[in-house]
Amino acid sequence: xxxxxxxxxxxxxxxxxxxxxxxxxxxxxxxxxxxxxxxxxxxxxxxxxxxxxxxxxxxxxxxxxxxxxxxxxxxxxxxxxxxxxxxxxxxxxxxxxxxxxxxxxxxxxxxxxxxxxxxxxxxxxxxxxxx
Numbered sequence: 001x002x003x004x005x006x007x008x009x010x011x012x013x014x015x016x017x018x019x020x021x022x023x024x025x026x027x028x029x030x031x032x033x034x035x036x037x038x039x040x041x042x043x044x045x046x047x048x049x050x051x052x053x054x055x056x057x058x059x060x061x062x063x064x065x066x067x068x069x070x071x072x073x074x075x076x077x078x079x080x081x082x083x084x085x086x087x088x089x090x091x092x093x094x095x096x097x098x099x100x101x102x103x104x105x106x107x108x109x110x111x112x113x114x115x116x117x118x119x120x121x122x123x124x125x126x127x128x129x130x131x
Contacts, residue, residue: 010049010081012119013091021074021101023067029103034062036099040083042092047080064101069106079118 038047038061046052048061062078065070078089082092116125 004068010083011085013080013082013086014077015080015091016075016077017062017093017096018073018075019099020071021064021067022067022071026069028069030065030068032064032067032101032103033060034064034078034099034101036061037097038078038080038091039095039097041095042082043083045083046083047094049081067101079113 037051039045039054040047046054050059050061062076064074064076067074080091081093082090084090115122119125120127
């Protein structure tokens, strides 16, 4: 799996976020893409493996299915790569920064990952061969 070496020693954790958001348009928005940076407060590193150094836009990491016009609460999920085993220790606090939501015409910018794509060492998955 691409990026497997970069994520070695990290543990995947599904995180659900609730946030305040504003849709400034007059219409509903569909498949709104979420971008930004997320820091592990304990280790100080990025929890997004596609952007380990906070220096570049790591790409979309989540999606909001739909937003009505105006202010609202939204929820979205993403997979964080943390340095502590969530089965043995609490998930570290996270800091979100430069977070933005963008609605692209037509949507369809995000695809769900399978459990084995997220964690190739999970039960029922075939782990990658070591190089």
